[in-house]
Amino acid sequence: MTTFFPMNGGDGPYSFSKNSQLQREVLDGAKGMVRDAIIQKLDIKIMLSSSNTIRIADFGCSVGPNTFIAMQHVVQALKDKLLQVTNSTNNIPEFQIFFNDHVINDFNTLFRSLPIDRSYYAFGVPGTFHGRLFPSRSIHFAHSSCAIHWLSKIPKELLDEKSPAWNRGSIHYIGTSNVEVVNAYVAQFEKDMEMLLNARAEEIVEGGMMVLVTPFASYTRLMNFFGSSLMDLVNEGTLDESLVDSFNLPMYFPSPEDMTKVVEKNGCFSIERMELTYPKSKLVEEADAKTLMINLRAVLEGLIINHFGSKIAEEACARTILKSEEISTWIKANYEKSCQLFVALKRK
Amino acid sequence: MTTFFPMNGGDGPYSFSKNSQLQREVLDGAKGMVRDAIIQKLDIKIMLSSSNTIRIADFGCSVGPNTFIAMQHVVQALKDKLLQVTNSTNNIPEFQIFFNDHVINDFNTLFRSLPIDRSYYAFGVPGTFHGRLFPSRSIHFAHSSCAIHWLSKIPKELLDEKSPAWNRGSIHYIGTSNVEVVNAYVAQFEKDMEMLLNARAEEIVEGGMMVLVTPFASYTRLMNFFGSSLMDLVNEGTLDESLVDSFNLPMYFPSPEDMTKVVEKNGCFSIERMELTYPKSKLVEEADAKTLMINLRAVLEGLIINHFGSKIAEEACARTILKSEEISTWIKANYEKSCQLFVALKRK
Numbered sequence: 001m002t003t004f005f006p007m008n009g010g011d012g013p014y015s016f017s018k019n020s021q022l023q024r025e026v027l028d029g030a031k032g033m034v035r036d037a038i039i040q041k042l043d044i045k046i047m048l049s050s051s052n053t054i055r056i057a058d059f060g061c062s063v064g065p066n067t068f069i070a071m072q073h074v075v076q077a078l079k080d081k082l083l084q085v086t087n088s089t090n091n092i093p094e095f096q097i098f099f100n101d102h103v104i105n106d107f108n109t110l111f112r113s114l115p116i117d118r119s120y121y122a123f124g125v126p127g128t129f130h131g132r133l134f135p136s137r138s139i140h141f142a143h144s145s146c147a148i149h150w151l152s153k154i155p156k157e158l159l160d161e162k163s164p165a166w167n168r169g170s171i172h173y174i175g176t177s178n179v180e181v182v183n184a185y186v187a188q189f190e191k192d193m194e195m196l197l198n199a200r201a202e203e204i205v206e207g208g209m210m211v212l213v214t215p216f217a218s219y220t221r222l223m224n225f226f227g228s229s230l231m232d233l234v235n236e237g238t239l240d241e242s243l244v245d246s247f248n249l250p251m252y253f254p255s256p257e258d259m260t261k262v263v264e265k266n267g268c269f270s271i272e273r274m275e276l277t278y279p280k281s282k283l284v285e286e287a288d289a290k291t292l293m294i295n296l297r298a299v300l301e302g303l304i305i306n307h308f309g310s311k312i313a314e315e316a317c318a319r320t321i322l323k324s325e326e327i328s329t330w331i332k333a334n335y336e337k338s339c340q341l342f343v344a345l346k347r348k
Numbered sequence: 349m350t351t352f353f354p355m356n357g358g359d360g361p362y363s364f365s366k367n368s369q370l371q372r373e374v375l376d377g378a379k380g381m382v383r384d385a386i387i388q389k390l391d392i393k394i395m396l397s398s399s400n401t402i403r404i405a406d407f408g409c410s411v412g413p414n415t416f417i418a419m420q421h422v423v424q425a426l427k428d429k430l431l432q433v434t435n436s437t438n439n440i441p442e443f444q445i446f447f448n449d450h451v452i453n454d455f456n457t458l459f460r461s462l463p464i465d466r467s468y469y470a471f472g473v474p475g476t477f478h479g480r481l482f483p484s485r486s487i488h489f490a491h492s493s494c495a496i497h498w499l500s501k502i503p504k505e506l507l508d509e510k511s512p513a514w515n516r517g518s519i520h521y522i523g524t525s526n527v528e529v530v531n532a533y534v535a536q537f538e539k540d541m542e543m544l545l546n547a548r549a550e551e552i553v554e555g556g557m558m559v560l561v562t563p564f565a566s567y568t569r570l571m572n573f574f575g576s577s578l579m580d581l582v583n584e585g586t587l588d589e590s591l592v593d594s595f596n597l598p599m600y601f602p603s604p605e606d607m608t609k610v611v612e613k614n615g616c617f618s619i620e621r622m623e624l625t626y627p628k629s630k631l632v633e634e635a636d637a638k639t640l641m642i643n644l645r646a647v648l649e650g651l652i653i654n655h656f657g658s659k660i661a662e663e664a665c666a667r668t669i670l671k672s673e674e675i676s677t678w679i680k681a682n683y684e685k686s687c688q689l690f691v692a693l694k695r696k
Contacts, residue, residue, distance in 0.1 A: 135442040
């Protein structure tokens with residue numbers, strides 16, 4: 001069974017639209033590389049094609065504002081490249097931007113916050129990016145930030161108490177010593193990426209590009225603080241341990257090797273750039289645990305409510321945020337710069 | 349100032365998704381004519397173009413299910429036409445359907461009720477159809493049912509107590525004897541259609557078509573029962589009359605002459621068919637006043653709440669529905685078949 005839990009919708013205190021500074025940092029960290037990919041690598045011929053319309057898609061856009069910032073940046077880089085090549089501001093093409101996320105994403109909030117002064121036609125595209133969303137050969141530039149690490153489902157071995165991959169006392173593969181758990185996550189990631197790359201290979205025009213940005217390490221470990229809050233509730237006797245054992249966050253943070261493997265297996269894209277980067281993170285440097293944890297709450301709350309019910313979810317989220325000082329101390333002690341993976345692919 | 353009030357969203361008891369039988373009848377009444385327009389009039393060349401993608405837009409789609417029924421019907425007619433011409437089921441093109449409505453439309457409900465087994469790629473397009481929504485020359489077939497009679501705003505003369513067009517004691521131009529009121533509505537309709545046709549003339553490919561279906565007479569008069577409920581509240585002293593005088597429904601139901609005038613003024617479209625039709629209406633024939641009035645509530649409630657506040661709106665809606673017997677009697681005494689205007693245009 002495949003179920004999806006969107007980022008918190010609306011614009012309330014725990015909404016994703018108000019609590020996506022973390023994802024904004026990932027985006028900002030990749031800004032220069034997205035621009036370089038367009039300026040240096042994108043095939044200019046596809047931009048000068050007869051229809052005079054450039055179609056761009058953001059996969060896993062959520063509700064904004066990050067997607068609007070990213071798309072404006074992509075449009076600007078495309079315009080700059082055109083200007084460099086044609087040396088003329090005539091014949092600027094029209095831009096069509098497709099905002100994609102799951103059907104249960106809060107598109108109402110997304111649409112109502114579209115920039116008034118945008119220089120593109122805006123569209124919403126409901127559906128999973130693990131399947132087809134567009135006609136063949138219709139997309140010139142695809143973008144996805146902080147999205148492809150979401151798995152389409154939890155591998156069933158993790159849900160079987162008798163399986164060696166039963167993830168006892170933990171809610172993720174990060175921090176576990178059980179290699180079967182890690183293998184199950186990797187296998188699911190590979191299956192999902194196979195579907196994603198097959199779909200995009202049909203949709204992206206020859207010479208078109210796709211950039212993928214995904215968090216890799218360090219602060220993703222913060223999610224385990226949610227796990228420890230849940231275990232606190234187990235230890236106090238208000239939550240059954242098997243409920244924690246059977247709960248697993250559906251996220252896998254790929255390494256460059258993971259990504260290379262799936263792209264090469266697909267065979268339709270050349271890897272133009274693949275790089276782990278260490279952009280500055282204000283949140284991590286300042287050990288701003290409260291903001292970080294509220295960001296994670298905006299991301300995880302739907303998932304947690306679905307598994308544990310809203311009372312336990314509320315309690316676990318509130319307790320985790322109360323651990324701000326402990327978390328800040330942990331961040332300072334385990335200080336690493338936040339690390340993210342950038343990949344630029346070109347459709348062969 | 350332009351403000352918009354969508355059909356009631358969600359799927360509650362007064363939602364548009366549960367209360368759009370009236371609009372369904374309009375749609376069904378035009379079904380054969382939409383098919384005829386495609387089979388007999390649409391330029392087959394545009395369907396066999398190189399990109400192999402046919403792009404269809406539904407303007408003013410609201411939340412479904414009517415728009416899904418209409419779009420499935422359009423896709424089927426296009427497939428049938430292709431089969432007739434090419435005599436082969438190979439090379440069936442891909443279909444892209446764009447569901448358009450105002451930014452404040454409930455796109456979440458629309459997306460969540462998209463047919464699972466649809467044979468097209470689905471997109472949401474937020475924004476007014478009185479302006480540009482698509483790149484130039486990108487739409488092959490445009491459809492709009494029960495939508496173009498919505499004005500972009502209320503003409504300001506109607507809001508000025510000193511103007512001869514002050515619409516005293518009435519909420520619409522239908523039923524009023526004040527010709528200045530009617531003229532103000534007509535002038536606004538003409539301005540709006542000028543914007544709509546200018547935008548579509550840019551967006552629709554040469555040889556592409558647009559069909560417009562709009563209710564014309566008879567049951568539109570039912571809206572005045574809302575007006576009389578409001579006047580009841582005035583007479584009871586619970587509502588200030590000037591509030592009723594300054595409230596005007598932003599709808600104009602064009603005649604064939606009105607439509608011919610605006611299309612000819614625009615000059616970019618040929619009129620392939622223009623016809624007043626009298627399809628069977630189960631709701632009108634059965635004098636099913638309660639269903640009719642709940643349908644109208646789903647349409648008008650947002651508007652009424654905005655002007656009068658939710659307490660008066662609730663009271664006026666509840667009272668109007670209580671008038672079911674009186675309305676049924678009126679329908680029987682004034683029985684006419686429901687009448688609607690069908691227009692098929694082709695981009696020159």
